[in-house]
Amino acid sequence: MTSTIEIDRLHKRYGTRIALHELDLAVRPGTVFGLIGPNGAGKTTTLRTLVDVIRPSSGSVRVLGVEPRLGGAALRRRIGYVPGELHLEGRSSGHRMLAFYAQVSGERDSAATLRTARELADRLGVDLSRSVRTLSKGNKQKIGLIQAFMHRPELLILDEPTSGLDPLVQREFLQMVREAKDAGQTVLLSSHVLSEIQQTADEVAVLANGRVVAEGDVASLRLGSIRRIRAEIAIPDAAAAAAAFDRVPGLTGLEVHPGDGTLQLAGTIEGAIDPFIKALAPFEVRDLTVEEPDLEESVLRLYGSAAASPAPDAESGAARGAASDVEPGAAAGAESGVASRSASRTDPATVQDAPPSRRARRARGDRR
Known part of the structure; x- marks a missing residue:
């Protein structure tokens, strides 16, 4: 059976800093795969590589059978992505923003996608009539989850998806993940919260300093011990x-x-x-x-030698160098979760709500 995600000897370097050391990973179709590890372990770098925000220094990556750099918008439409740092701004309402995403993020009828979005909004408890810029961090995170799930993609890539959510909404999110699995979707879930992984994941990989230090099912890794x-x-x-x-x-x-x-x-x-x-x-x-203790403490106790080694190649340094490796416009599309790179280069909310004179200046490239 072909894996939904195949990562072979993935290596990512930012100058003298190494974020990933020849990483090997495979995610089977229809499963929930947990990716855990302390800050700086390489989780976000790995996920951004899968959506072509970051490109490898060496090694290969295949997502749904396609190399991310070659897949283009057609591949991104098959993926739902929630970035670790979600930035949603603009004067448009949540409903208007999701309506835009529905037009570019799937082959399903956009009206059906919007109906799904409204159902998810009811479940998560977010008011889609409000302007996005007035929403709290938690409610913006809910909008991000809705845009990832609403077109029912083959693959969900979720980077710290419950950040800012209260416990009741976290529980509803975990139910959404289970439903996605039951529908045959594949989920790659990065988290600091061990209980989330224990409740949902079929398999898990533990990252430390850019390396997989353990991999297998949750029970065999003794993460809850x-x-x-x-x-x-x-x-x-x-x-x-x-x-x-x-x-x-x-x-x-x-x-x-x-x-x-x-x-x-x-x-x-x-x-x-x-x-x-x-x-x-x-x-x-x-x-x-x-x-349960902090995830970092669990990793250090169980896999101490690899996890505790000095990490001059931590992701904090990687993040500073990421801009030089990102194709123009790619980061904006991935951060907002929009499937189409070309559509995501400009915030739809800002464009649609701007006065004509501002739109005219923007069309001419005049930034004054």
Whole structure:
């Protein structure tokens, strides 16, 4: 079976900085593939390469069987893309902006695409009648999600898609991803939120310093095996209780704070949590919190040597050099998620709402 995304020895260099080190990756059709890693790992550089915003220094990339640099607008119409830094501006309403995107981003009837957009807006709770520039970051992010999903593309490329969304909307988004998979669409999801990957992804790759340090299904990578714990128990003899928890396997960094007839515990569990729960069982538990640590901490603990090595080639440096490698107009189209590069070079909202004299000056190339 041909992979939806095939990345072979992808290498990206910005001057002396290396963002990607001969990356190999394959995403099967109809699956949700999670791409995770700390900041500077190379996630955004990889995704921008797939939509031809950034071009490789070496190696090859094929998306839906086509090289991104050769696919043009026809390929981009088959992709829904949400960039990591979404910029939506202009005086037009959300509905008007999506109507423009509907005309350029798919082979489906634009009226049907707009109906889907309105249904998604209802699900995500965004008012499409409002001017885009007046929307909050979270509501702009919802518009970005709608334009990516509304034409039901074969491939969804989503870079930190839940940034700025509240927990209820995040849950609705995850349901949208599941529905896309059930409809046969392929989803490539980059995230810092481990629980998003655990709930939706079939396979996952862990990136660190531009390299894949682990790849496989979520369970085999043990990404959920590290947890932070906090507990408060009622106990008259705090010293004796603290000694009992010192013997719990996998519990590290234990902090003990005696109180008035209570004992507060905090630490990190790696592996099974059952021994810690059994250690709590003899006591009256007044409070208990179990949460996943930051993704970066998980990666460092599980894949420490590769993830913790110095990273002079971090994406922060890559981003500064990206402009020199981007074809004029490409970045604007990809950042807005518009399928057509030529259509996306100018913000439709600005053009449609500008007074005639401004449009005339723009047509002449007069920027004064």
